[in-house]
Amino acid sequence: VKYPEIDAVIGPQYVNRFGEFIPLILDGYRLVMTDPSYQNEDSTLPIRKSGLSAFVNVIYGCNERCTYCVVPNTRGVEQSRTIEAIVNEIEGLVDLGYKEVTLLGQNIDSWGR
Numbered sequence: 001v002k003y004p005e006i007d008a009v010i011g012p013q014y015v016n017r018f019g020e021f022i023p024l025i026l027d028g029y030r031l032v033m034t035d036p037s038y039q040n041e042d043s044t045l046p047i048r049k050s051g052l053s054a055f056v057n058v059i060y061g062c063n064e065r066c067t068y069c070v071v072p073n074t075r076g077v078e079q080s081r082t083i084e085a086i087v088n089e090i091e092g093l094v095d096l097g098y099k100e101v102t103l104l105g106q107n108i109d110s111w112g113r
């Protein structure tokens, strides 16, 4: 082991699952989770206070690498959420009385191309 003081190296695709890794690390496992692409539905829900309008992510990450931007390094490469996950989140918002949803994504292409 080259760096025994390091317990885990976790890339941006796994940040939302960090809570799952803590027990493993405490049990002595050493983790390297750095896949550049990993379909990972957010396990955390945004804090929403409006009650009327909400933002819903449709993709995570970005492939563009503009020189001034941290997103590709903090959120990883582009990964689309599944349509089912997006629809489920929006249906949940409708059930809560939300009237307006804005879809968020760095790059959104038309489907079916």
Ligand code: SF4
Pocket: 062, 063, 064, 065, 066, 069, 070, 071, 072, 106
């Ligand atoms: S998130 Fe926007 S600004 Fe940042 S690298 Fe992607 S396209 Fe560029």
